[in-house]
Amino acid sequence: MHTARPTARGPRAAVLALAVLAVGVGACSADPGTPETAAPPAATATSPVVTSDGSAAPPTRQLDHALDDDLYDAAVADDTALVRDLIARGADLETRGDNGRTPLVAATKNKASEAAVALIEAGADVNAKDDLQDSAYLYAGAEGLDQILAATLRHxxxxxxxxxxxxxxLIPASEHAHVSTVRMLIAAGVDVNHVNTPRWTALQEAIVYGDGSQPYQETVTALLAAGADPQIRDADGRTALQNAERLDQDAIVALLR
Incomplete structure (x- = not known):
């Protein structure tokens, strides 16, 4: 007569029971709807990125071109409050608009001084140039925009x-006899004897493009006091004195002599 195999008892039975229970729990945990095994969310533009050394890199700024466009327009309009608000909301200080201008260059060329200073203080690049090779610094100097110029010099x-x-x-500032601007640029340390491509120095341009009036006399005086060399010749071989004599600028001639 065949005897049935007895059912497992004791410690072995307990082990088997635990194994079955573990399998059941694992099956439940495999449920994709549970938090433990739900797939991680897809990375977003602001998710931290892990670098090669295992540290977390700063989140990438989500681009918002509407904000950038608004900043450009606000800068041109000299709407300082809006400029500051848009900067705080993440608008790009170096976005480019018409003719490759940044908001700062655009503000400077529109003589929007308050907005320009706000942009500079927020970190806008004072040396960024547009398609005409004008930066906020260069243009402010050329046009005698002293408030903007001072801010660019500080930054x-x-x-x-x-x-x-x-x-x-300094050269176009002297050409236009922006006396306070000339003095500011000299004090900042701009080379008074720099020669440009057409072979003019600041002193030569103050004479050749000037009229010998009081602002030009003050400009020439400031340049000479700063070490401007009157012996540097222009493209035609003329000195500053020869040009002043040729143009009948008697007061300038007296200063040069």
């Missing part, structure tokens, strides 16, 4: 940078 203006004519900011 890293490159005194050796040149415009499309190969001239420093």
């Amino acid at each position: 890293g203006a490159d005194l050796r940078s040149v415009n499309r004519y190969g001239g420093t900011a």
Whole structure:
């Protein structure tokens, strides 16, 4: 007579029971709807990125071109409050608009001084140039925009940078006899004897493009006091004195002699 195999008892039975229970729990945990095994969310533009050394890199800024466009327009309109608000909301300080202008260059060319200063204080690049090779620093110097110029000088203006004519900011400032601007640039350390591509110095341009009036006399006086060399010749071989005599600028001639 065949005897049935007895059912497992004791410790072995307990082990088998635990194994079965573990399998059941694993099956439940495999449920994709449970938090433990749900797939991680897809990375977003602001998710931290892990670098090669295992540290977390800063999140990438989500681009918002509408904000950038608004910042450009607000800068041109000299709407300082809106400029600051848009910067705080993440607008790109170096976005480019018409003719390759940044908001700062656009504000400067529109004489929007308050907005320009706000952009500079927020970190806008004072040396960034547009398609005409004008930066906020160079243009402010050329046009006598002293409030903007002073801010650019406080925030890293490159005194050796040149415009499309190969001239420093001091040369067109002297050409236009912006006396306070000339003095500011001299004090900042701009080279008074720099020669531009057409072979003019600041002193030569103050004479050749000037009229010998009081502002030009003050400009020439400031340049000479700063070490401007009157013996540097222009493209035609003339000195500053020869040009002043040729143009009948008697007061300038007296200063040069």
